[in-house]
Amino acid sequence: MRVISPSFEILRELDHGSMARRIEFCGRVCYKSEEKISDDSAGPFITNILKRGHNSVAEMAVLTIKVTADTQSYINHFYELVPRYLVIDRLDKATLLITGSVRGFRELFMDHPAVKMVKGITAVLAGRYPLFFDDLRPRSGWLPQAGIALEKVPLTEVETLDAGLMARHRFLAVKFITNRAVTHEIVRHRPCSYLQESQRYCRYDKDQFGSEVTFIKPMFFDENSEEYKLWARAMVETESLYFELLKTASPQAARTVLPNSCKTEIIVFASLLQWRHIFKLRTSTAAEPSMRELMIPLSDKFKVIFPAVFPA
Numbered sequence: 001m002r003v004i005s006p007s008f009e010i011l012r013e014l015d016h017g018s019m020a021r022r023i024e025f026c027g028r029v030c031y032k033s034e035e036k037i038s039d040d041s042a043g044p045f046i047t048n049i050l051k052r053g054h055n056s057v058a059e060m061a062v063l064t065i066k067v068t069a070d071t072q073s074y075i076n077h078f079y080e081l082v083p084r085y086l087v088i089d090r091l092d093k094a095t096l097l098i099t100g101s102v103r104g105f106r107e108l109f110m111d112h113p114a115v116k117m118v119k120g121i122t123a124v125l126a127g128r129y130p131l132f133f134d135d136l137r138p139r140s141g142w143l144p145q146a147g148i149a150l151e152k153v154p155l156t157e158v159e160t161l162d163a164g165l166m167a168r169h170r171f172l173a174v175k176f177i178t179n180r181a182v183t184h185e186i187v188r189h190r191p192c193s194y195l196q197e198s199q200r201y202c203r204y205d206k207d208q209f210g211s212e213v214t215f216i217k218p219m220f221f222d223e224n225s226e227e228y229k230l231w232a233r234a235m236v237e238t239e240s241l242y243f244e245l246l247k248t249a250s251p252q253a254a255r256t257v258l259p260n261s262c263k264t265e266i267i268v269f270a271s272l273l274q275w276r277h278i279f280k281l282r283t284s285t286a287a288e289p290s291m292r293e294l295m296i297p298l299s300d301k302f303k304v305i306f307p308a309v310f311p312a
């Protein structure tokens with residue numbers, strides 16, 4: 001068995017690549033198949049993922065657009081839909097600032113294909129990002145809608161919005177390597193998107209995992225203490241039982257013996273507003289100590305990167 005300390009990485013470099021690349025990178029965390037990423041692997045990976053219904057992968061890339069409608073009723077009708085997974089702010093009477101994930105925009109069209117604003121937005125996005133919308137193309141094709149104009153807002157411009165708008169429209173991904181007790185708590189934050197290493201697809205007896213189970217060092221016990229020795233003994237026994245089960249059972253069946261201490265990887269993708277909420281709850285003295293072990297240094301980094309949203 002292997003014992004490692006928990007860690008995190010803010011995935012800022014993903015913000016500067018294509019949406020397809022970031023979706024593939026995040027999606028492959030589930031299968032731990034990052035070594036399969038190549039110059040042309042994103043397209044087939046994404047098409048296959050969407051076909052299989054592994055939809056949360058399509059939440060891992062957002063884009064921000066400014067939509068202008070020359071008729072008030074188009075905007076009113078759009079608001080009446082109450083789109084749940086889009087962040088929408090009205091910049092002036094005729095202009096909306098909208099941030100949404102690939103999934104958010106896809107499902108907006110799937111749920112409301114006849115609404116003028118929705119048709120107008122999707123027609124432009126589908127022309128620009130066919131990979132994400134081709135399977136939804138109507139028989140008549142993607143028809144631009146008169147009276148509706150759309151402009152993509154670059155990330156550099158999102159970062160110049162006032163702090164309130166930036167907190168809502170700037171999304172950021174963080175990859176955590178931690179134990180499954182901590183990730184079970186993290187995923188309780190509902191307005192975020194998550195992708196996590198799957199114990200159904202990953203077989204830890206394979207070479208790729210060093211043919212061993214990796215556990216996260218518990219911060220509760222000193223390494224020389226009796227408690228730590230007891231914990232380590234339990235992990236050794238668990239690993240051996242897991243490998244024994246894998247001789248006849250599938251990983252999803254064998255994983256039933258794996259404990260909370262098992263190492264996992266999770267990508268959390270959220271707006272700065274949601275990160276602020278997470279830090280408030282998860283750095284407080286009431287929070288679980290292994291959670292604080294990650295969230296306190298992470299929140300310090302956010303204060304340096306986005307001081308307007310996370311004042312020191």
Ligand SMILES: Cc1cc2nc3c(=O)[nH]c(=O)nc-3n(C[C@H](O)[C@H](O)[C@H](O)COP(=O)(O)OP(=O)(O)OC[C@H]3O[C@@H](n4cnc5c(N)ncnc54)[C@H](O)[C@@H]3O)c2cc1C
Pocket residue numbers: 188189190191277281282286287288
């Ligand atoms: C110290 C501590 C102890 C905890 N103990 C337990 C425990 O013993 N058992 C347990 O089950 N959980 C426990 N939790 C989890 C906790 O109850 C929340 O589920 C978790 O912290 C997510 O935070 P949240 O509910 O504020 O909102 P999030 O899910 O992060 O959502 C962000 C915001 O969106 C809004 N929102 C999202 N969904 C809804 C909704 N359905 N209705 C209304 N508003 C919504 C709210 O304004 C919310 O503040 C604990 C959390 C902490 C920090």
